[in-house]
Amino acid sequence: MSCSITLKNVSYSNGSNLLFENINLSVGHEEKVAIIGSNGVGKSSLLRIIAGLEESYSGELYLFHNLIKNKKDYRNFRFEVGYLPQDISSFFLSATVIEDVMFSLRTTGTKKEEAYQKALEMLEELEISHLKDRIIYELSGGEQKIVALAGILITKPKILLLDEPTNALDESSEKRIINILNSIKKSMIIISHHKSFIEQLTPTIYKLENKKLEKN
Ligand SMILES: Nc1ncnc2c1ncn2[C@@H]1O[C@H](COP(=O)(O)OP(=O)(O)OP(=O)(O)O)[C@@H](O)[C@H]1O
Structure with missing residues (x-):
């Protein structure tokens, strides 16, 4: 195997x-x-x-x-490797949802415009487009979990x-x-x-x- x-x-x-x-x-x-x-x-x-x-x-x-x-x-x-910790209180590095999901992809060297488009697609896929411009720390715990998952999935890790x-x-x-x-x-x-x-x-x-x- x-x-x-x-x-x-x-x-x-x-x-x-x-x-x-x-x-x-x-x-x-x-x-x-x-x-x-x-x-x-x-x-x-x-x-x-x-x-x-x-x-x-x-x-x-x-x-x-x-x-x-x-x-x-x-x-x-x-x-x-994409790792989602149990406690995500210090997981996010940007203020808004779209910025944070984009940031994940930017760390892999993706250009800003492309990262923005891909982040929009990821939010849509996870059905959280309506949260796009929200401040992450004002979201509910459950919403934050899905945003964190979006930030992980967007970089397409082979292991989760x-x-x-x-x-x-x-x-x-x-x-x-x-x-x-x-x-x-x-x-x-x-x-x-x-x-x-x-x-x-x-x-x-x-x-x-x-x-x-x-x-x-
Ligand atoms: N940073 C830390 N400093 C000291 N002890 C810790 C720390 N993190 C975990 N522990 C201790 O290590 C043990 C294992 O913790 P761990 O979080 O790995 O367990 P777990 O099986 O995931 O538990 P849970 O289901 O409650 O999340 C526990 O006794 C915990 O108190």
């Missing part, structure tokens, strides 16, 4: 607290994998490792079969890492996210407490429990 993400014997401690030990996981090309587990077991920490934000783990992380030893190695893949993508969303917004995630062909790891949400995305569900990651 062609793997986008591989973890080999990954262990991680938060201070003196061992969160997980010898975790192995393979996420294939365009495969969707969900991770569930109780509060505080380390799901977000595991996703942060895969997102290149934690270095103090042991074991091996591979992206597209390349061993990632440090942040410098990770830099080669920074446009291939989504930490609780629907935790602030109402039923209709959650449905919209399900449709969007089902329509895009990317390798994904999705963390969620909502089993009904996860089951509409993928049959491949892992549970983090007792420091181990097991197929659910």
Whole structure:
């Protein structure tokens, strides 16, 4: 199988607290994998490792079969991985929705006019065109989640890492996210407490429990 993400014997401690030990996981090309587990077991920490934000783990992380030893190695893949953190309060770098979604694309070297057009298309695709000129921090939590997703999807990463993508969303917004995630062909790891949400995305569900990651 062609793997986008591989973890080999990954262990991680938060201070003196061992969160997980010898975790192995393979996420294939365009495969969707969900991770569930109780509060505080380390799901977000595991996703942060895969997102290149934690270095103090042991074991091996591979992206597209390349061993990632440090942040410098990770830099080669920074446009291939889109990470949506659980807490998006410091996610946005621009004031308005359109500016922020454009900004994401500008970081990849896209010219302003093209970035503007593509950002408009992305807002339309996610059905949030009406929010275009709104100040992001005046939006609801759910609206902010969809704007954050727009900023990630516009750069067309090959891997999506989504930490609780629907935790602030109402039923209709959650449905919209399900449709969007089902329509895009990317390798994904999705963390969620909502089993009904996860089951509409993928049959491949892992549970983090007792420091181990097991197929659910
Ligand atoms: N910045 C931090 N400093 C200290 N401890 C932290 C920090 N972030 C997380 N922790 C601790 O690490 C443990 C794992 O947290 P993590 O967020 O990875 O769990 P989780 O499974 O994602 O939980 P939840 O389902 O509640 O989001 C928890 O005990 C948490 O209190």
